[in-house]
Amino acid sequence: MNPLTVRQHDTTTGPVLHVAGDLDFDQAPVLRGRLDQLSLSPGQCLVLDLSGLEFCDSSGITALLAARQHALAAEADVVLAAVPANLLRVLTLVGLDQVFTLRPDSSAAS
Amino acid sequence: MCRTGGVPEPAETGDEASTNAAFTALLEDSAEDLYESAPCGYLSTMMDGTIAKINTTLLDWLGLEREAVVGRKRFTDLLTIGGKLYHETHFAPLLRMQGELRGIALDLRRLDGGRLPVLVSAVVKHGTEGEPLLIRITVFDASDRRAYEQELLRRREEAERARAEADEARRQAEADRARLADALAVLQRSLVPDSLPDVPGLETAVHYHTASPDQLGGDFYDLFPVGGDRWAFFLGDVCGKGPEAASLTSLTRYTLRAAAHHDPDPASALATLNAVLHERYTGGGNPRYCTCIFGIIEPGGEHGRRVVRLASGGHPPALVLRSDGRAEFLPTPGGLLIGVVPGAPIGTVETVLGPGDTVVLYTDGLTEARTGPGRDDLYGEDALHTFATDHAPGTPHEVITALTGLLEKIGDGLDDDTALLALGVPAAPSPLGPATNHIS
Numbered sequence: 119m120n121p122l123t124v125r126q127h128d129t130t131t132g133p134v135l136h137v138a139g140d141l142d143f144d145q146a147p148v149l150r151g152r153l154d155q156l157s158l159s160p161g162q163c164l165v166l167d168l169s170g171l172e173f174c175d176s177s178g179i180t181a182l183l184a185a186r187q188h189a190l191a192a193e194a195d196v197v198l199a200a201v202p203a204n205l206l207r208v209l210t211l212v213g214l215d216q217v218f219t220l221r222p223d224s225s226a227a228s
Numbered sequence: 229m230c231r232t233g234g235v236p237e238p239a240e241t242g243d244e245a246s247t248n249a250a251f252t253a254l255l256e257d258s259a260e261d262l263y264e265s266a267p268c269g270y271l272s273t274m275m276d277g278t279i280a281k282i283n284t285t286l287l288d289w290l291g292l293e294r295e296a297v298v299g300r301k302r303f304t305d306l307l308t309i310g311g312k313l314y315h316e317t318h319f320a321p322l323l324r325m326q327g328e329l330r331g332i333a334l335d336l337r338r339l340d341g342g343r344l345p346v347l348v349s350a351v352v353k354h355g356t357e358g359e360p361l362l363i364r365i366t367v368f369d370a371s372d373r374r375a376y377e378q379e380l381l382r383r384r385e386e387a388e389r390a391r392a393e394a395d396e397a398r399r400q401a402e403a404d405r406a407r408l409a410d411a412l413a414v415l416q417r418s419l420v421p422d423s424l425p426d427v428p429g430l431e432t433a434v435h436y437h438t439a440s441p442d443q444l445g446g447d448f449y450d451l452f453p454v455g456g457d458r459w460a461f462f463l464g465d466v467c468g469k470g471p472e473a474a475s476l477t478s479l480t481r482y483t484l485r486a487a488a489h490h491d492p493d494p495a496s497a498l499a500t501l502n503a504v505l506h507e508r509y510t511g512g513g514n515p516r517y518c519t520c521i522f523g524i525i526e527p528g529g530e531h532g533r534r535v536v537r538l539a540s541g542g543h544p545p546a547l548v549l550r551s552d553g554r555a556e557f558l559p560t561p562g563g564l565l566i567g568v569v570p571g572a573p574i575g576t577v578e579t580v581l582g583p584g585d586t587v588v589l590y591t592d593g594l595t596e597a598r599t600g601p602g603r604d605d606l607y608g609e610d611a612l613h614t615f616a617t618d619h620a621p622g623t624p625h626e627v628i629t630a631l632t633g634l635l636e637k638i639g640d641g642l643d644d645d646t647a648l649l650a651l652g653v654p655a656a657p658s659p660l661g662p663a664t665n666h667i668s
Binding site for chain 1: 467468510513514515516519541543544562563564572
């Protein structure tokens with residue numbers, strides 16, 4: 119198991135969370151906890167940079183959806199950046215590629 | 229110590245001599261004193277028990293004066309009531325028979341009323357003709373030893389009590405666990421049916437594998453009539469596991485059942501479910517969702533043909549094994565996870581099952597099963613398609629049996645619950661196909 123790390127850096131358009139490691143049943147609450155603490159302003163864009171993500175299960179997808187819900191509640195946007203191929207396959211399978219804005223990398227978010 | 233070699237010092241001989249002299253002086257003094265002040269009690273009695281001689285040590289232990297004892301008391305007068313009884317029934321007869329006794333535990337009575345636990349040894353002294361003359365008795369203070377024995381006894385009783393309590397607690401815990409297991413089994417049956425109903429003109433088969441037996445499953449399926457020859461069925465997978473997943477499963481199952489009776493259109497049943505889940509969970513900031521495939525099957529032509537209309541929200545595509553040996557997926561593109569966004573798009577597809585055709589629904593426990601060392605070495609849809617082609621044509625029972633065998637082969641790679649549901653039109657025009665269920 120790879121430990122989950124969430125590193126934040128703020129840009130002019132909004133916060134970028136670099137999520138790395140395994141986003142699974144045991145560790146998804148870490149990301150959920152970070153999101154609860156994250157303050158977003160209307161019009162900002164929350165970027166989740168997933169380039170360091172090793173694994174993501176249904177609990178991880180739930181956490182991504184929670185991030186989306188958190189952003190919507192703050193009238194902010196959400197973007198998934200650098201989604202690994204395996205996760206992209208699953209997101210497409212369940213139709214979430216239509217729900218999330220996907221970007222090749224986080225720097226393109228601005 | 230051994231002395232090895234060396235010349236003995238002359239002074240040493242003198243020292244040794246004076247030490248010996250000191251010892252001798254001490255020992256000469258002792259015959260009488262040794263008896264009176266010995267570290268144990270001594271007494272001698274006549275054969276009738278009358279005390280003839282007793283040492284100071286024993287008198288001091290008992291708090292008695294010599295004058296009050298010698299010639300006036302018998303040995304039994306020194307004993308407690310219990311001690312007297314024991315003396316009468318065991319001590320005296322044994323002593324008469326054997327001539328000596330060793331280490332008998334008795335209680336002596338002190339003048340102040342207290343008792344003195346002792347160990348008694350006795351020997352009969354005989355005269356030259358062999359006639360018994362008197363009894364010599366030694367008495368050892370056993371207070372400490374008796375206290376130790378009492379302590380041991382108390383500890384043992386405590387240990388036995390603790391063990392009894394632990395046994396009782398374990399019995400209670402086992403009873404609780406059994407009751408909980410019963411409750412879980414009842415709840416589990418409310419999530420997936422025990423057995424499928426018989427559907428006229430169709431053969432059905434199902435398999436349900438729970439990854440961990442003590443967890444309520446996150447997969448669900450059902451098959452039920454919705455009027456006339458029309459039957460509804462669904463199969464899906466809720467996110468998460470445990471009781472929270474089970475409550476979501478329960479809401480999902482009963483919502484779909486009610487929705488199907490209200491409007492037997494697969495897409496609108498899932499749309500209703502989507503609205504219910506979104507309102508209940510995601511809208512409140514606690515996203516919970518499921519993938520689900522919902523179908524309606526009804527007569528559609530000659531030779532028992534059936535029309536199958538499917539709707540899917542984010543669920544892996546259904547699989548059809550045709551009577552001609554082909555296998556194909558029934559993709560439902562565009563369908564989204566149920567419960568994530570309001571008015572989520574639902575994917576739909578329609579097919580006709582001819583005689584010998586079988587449609588299979590499955591959860592991603594199968595396609596996402598790990599088949600290698602990495603977390604991303606998954607069984608996958610391509611492998612499943614190949615497997616299905618190898619087993620086409622097949623009746624629902626045959627297909628489910630083959631897939632169950634596959635799951636068993638994957639074994640430890642099955643991280644997730646897996647549900648399989650197959651419906652088929654019998655190849656030969658036969659009356660009613662038997663329903664077959666596998667629940668594991």
